Amino acid sequence: MAANHQDNIAESRFDVVVVGGGMIGLSLACAAARVGLDVAVIERVEFEALNSSSFDGRASAIALGSQRMLAAIGVWKYMESSAQPIFDIRVSDRESLLHLHFDHNELDGVAFGYMVENIKIREALLEAASKYSNLFIIAPRTVVAIERSVGNAAVTLDNGRVVKAPLIVACDGRGSPLRAMVGIRAPGWTYPQNAIVCTIEHQFSHDGIAHEKFLSGGPFAVLPLLGKRASLVWTEKTNLAEELYALDDKNFDIEVTKRLGSFLGDAHTIGARYHYPLAMHHAEHYVDHRIALVGDSAHGVHPIAGQGLNMGLRDVAALTEVLINNVRLGLDHGTMEVLQHYERWRRIDNLSMVAVTDVLNRLFVTEGTMIKFSRKVGLAAVNRLPPLKRFFMRHARGTGGSLPRLMDGEVP
Secondary structure, eight states, X not given: OOTTBXXXXXXXXXXXXXXXXXXXXXHHHHHHHHTTOOEEEEOSSOHHHHTOTTSOOOEEEEEHHHHHHHHHTTOGGGTGGGOEEEOEEEEEETTOSOEEEEEGGGTTSOOSEEEEEHHHHHHHHHHHHTTOTTXXXXXXXXXXXXXXXXXXXXXXXXXXXXXXXXXXXXXSOTTOHHHHHTTOOOXXXXXXXXXXXXXXXXXXXXXXXEEEEEETTEEEEEEEETTTEEEEEEEEEHHHHHHHHTSOHHHHHHHHHHHHOSTTOSEEEEEEEEEEEEEEEEOSOSEETTEEEOGGGTEEOOGGGSOHHHHHHHHHHHHHHHHHHHHHXXXXXXXXXXXXXXXXXXXXXXXXXXXXXXXXXXHHHOOOHHHHHXXXXXXXXXXXXXXXXXXXXXXXXXXXXXXXXXXXXXXO
């Protein structure tokens, strides 16, 4: 638990108030505190609940750029021992022999990223947060009202307390109550798919290779964890996903083995399994007067590329850099002029990822002779064109494009 986790702290004014203490909210809080800003995090759930091993069954892919950022803000050292490097990525379409293989040795020998169980990420974030004397966590509390003026913003909590700052940041998830309070729309749609998530234990070593096989219902991703374990993210049509989820352990394992094949030897699920409906949304604006949206409050994508967390962390890095650059100049960091810089930096990148994940999902679940042929030829073509392949590999590592300094491991 963070040392500065208190509900009745004397300070009521901060440089930044972060609403939402999930992985993105705490990452932003640590990043802002790292560059010297006074930060308050308002979280609706008691942090003991967030630290419960039964809270979430998921694991996340942390791209190399994201790992460098987490190291720079003092978080990575608390999760490094729980991180499994991803050395290679293999993508295939059904049972086709044509596939796409990203090999880390074709770049500089550095891993594409790491797989870490979400509970370990949360524990690391809370531990890092406890080291910052300028970071305060207020929980369990919810925001019931927000007021904004020319030079200030204030949120009222459910216990009547008022917390003020020049900037309020919404990190409160896809349904973002704060986004709704300020009237920012986030249009999107639901997919006729659910994701089943669980951990499997297997006989042979995974060698740090992430496998993604596209089946008729969606991607079937086998992502390496420490030891002879892997995180399974199985996307399937909603009705079938619900039937599969309801199976007993023995029959569920039979269905997993049918799709997994034998390359990992004998395999079976361990622990609980979970299922989630899939949807896409993208906010019409990331900023409003003294408000910024970060992470899932701004965008949500299909998990086909495993980039949801990394998109949010790039938001964190960009917003932190924009804020501190203006604070050091003595400027008001909550103005629209400042916040629109953040929006311009991140909106196109995020919108591109929203579009790519949506198109890929639709392409790989569409049947038809020409579509199937095009998919197979496309995978093989990328695999045989080194410049194009290296371009995709750099983006898979989160090291392509215009990056905030934190993504290079530098504190702005």
